[in-house]
Amino acid sequence: MKELTDEDLKIYEWQLDIPGHGVEGQKKLKNCVALISRTGGLGGPLAFQLASAGVGKLILAHGGDLKHSDLNRQILMKHDDIGKPRCEIAYETLKRFNPNIEVEIINSNISEDNVEELIERSDIVFDCAPLFEERFLMNRECVKQKKPLVDCGMYSMEGQLINIIPGKTPCLNCIFPEKPPHWKRKFPVFGAVSTLLASLGAIEGLKIISGFGEPLMNKMLYINTQTLEFKKIPITKKTNCPTCGTI
Amino acid sequence: MKIKFVFTSQISLIAKKNDQSIEVVDNSSIQTAIMELLKSNSQEFKELILDQHDQLLPAILLIKNDDQISFDDKSSLKDGDEIMLFSPMSGG
Numbered sequence: 001m002k003e004l005t006d007e008d009l010k011i012y013e014w015q016l017d018i019p020g021h022g023v024e025g026q027k028k029l030k031n032c033v034a035l036i037s038r039t040g041g042l043g044g045p046l047a048f049q050l051a052s053a054g055v056g057k058l059i060l061a062h063g064g065d066l067k068h069s070d071l072n073r074q075i076l077m078k079h080d081d082i083g084k085p086r087c088e089i090a091y092e093t094l095k096r097f098n099p100n101i102e103v104e105i106i107n108s109n110i111s112e113d114n115v116e117e118l119i120e121r122s123d124i125v126f127d128c129a130p131l132f133e134e135r136f137l138m139n140r141e142c143v144k145q146k147k148p149l150v151d152c153g154m155y156s157m158e159g160q161l162i163n164i165i166p167g168k169t170p171c172l173n174c175i176f177p178e179k180p181p182h183w184k185r186k187f188p189v190f191g192a193v194s195t196l197l198a199s200l201g202a203i204e205g206l207k208i209i210s211g212f213g214e215p216l217m218n219k220m221l222y223i224n225t226q227t228l229e230f231k232k233i234p235i236t237k238k239t240n241c242p243t244c245g246t247i
Numbered sequence: 248m249k250i251k252f253v254f255t256s257q258i259s260l261i262a263k264k265n266d267q268s269i270e271v272v273d274n275s276s277i278q279t280a281i282m283e284l285l286k287s288n289s290q291e292f293k294e295l296i297l298d299q300h301d302q303l304l305p306a307i308l309l310i311k312n313d314d315q316i317s318f319d320d321k322s323s324l325k326d327g328d329e330i331m332l333f334s335p336m337s338g339g
């Protein structure tokens with residue numbers, strides 16, 4: 001296990017006194033590999049928060065180049081970089097912010113071709129993907145490999161957050177056996193809302209990795225920022241779930 | 248009695264509102280209340296919630312006050328109950 005350096009102790013000084021975290025928790029963050037699907041409105045700020053907290057290695061999987069319509073929420077990006085691969089811009093932003101962490105970029109989205117290998121190399125997975133096929137794929141593989149999955153979603157002024165801890169909580173398919181029909185890839189959202197959900201997802205991840213606080217278990221957080229309503233909805237594991245029913 | 252439906256994500260976008268209160272007969276079940284709600288909404292709205300056999304789509308959750316209930320729940324709703332129609336969200 002990698003130890004904290006003198007510089008680590010200086011950089012993370014303000015978070016080491018968080019009850020239940022401390023130097024031991026910070027060491028766990030330093031030795032953690034986190035996989036983040038996409039570096040967009042959710043994945044980008046989430047990766048930034050993990051980098052700021054000192055998570056030792058981030059693997060970012062995101063295909064595609066930066067467009068104008070990404071810039072209202074994808075805050076790791078810069079206007080000057082329109083047309084460049086988003087994962088490369090994310091890499092530059094994160095490494096400039098925290099050069100002491102390792103950032104690996106995959107210039108493609110998570111798919112059947114890479115999901116098994118990427119999750120094998122990770123300790124925790126953050127699902128910030130727009131497509132339900134990709135989300136279900138990560139869910140299936142995390143359940144199979146018994147890796148925690150933090151699932152973040154947003155739409156308009158709303159958000160959802162679910163922690164999937166295989167063997168302890170329902171999986172994504174227990175809650176949503178199928179994707180919603182008539183789903184459209186483009187939906188309304190403000191960057192402030194995606195950043196909020198990203199921060200909450202990062203907080204859940206930090207709690208799970210370090211072991212402090214009470215991660216959201218067997219509940220789904222629903223947020224409506226139109227009304228500032230936060231609601232924790234109980235969710236239950238389905239014994240006949242095709243994905244996690246046998247574990 | 249009055250039942251308040253709360254809409255989420257793509258359902259509220261199509262409904263163009265966040266909630267809707269409707270009058271239903273006393274002791275109505277969730278199915279009866281949903282069918283009543285659909286009378287004052289568009290076909291597009293209906294297709295986000297029910298399949299072609301008028302069964303709840305697997306992706307939609309029904310949250311009564313603070314707990315999930317099933318579409319087949321035969322228990323009677325009470326005046327003032329709030330039902331959230333929850334449609335899953337994603338990233339981007």
Ligand SMILES: [Zn+2]
Pocket residue numbers: 170171172173174175237238241242243244245
């Ligand atoms: Zn399951």
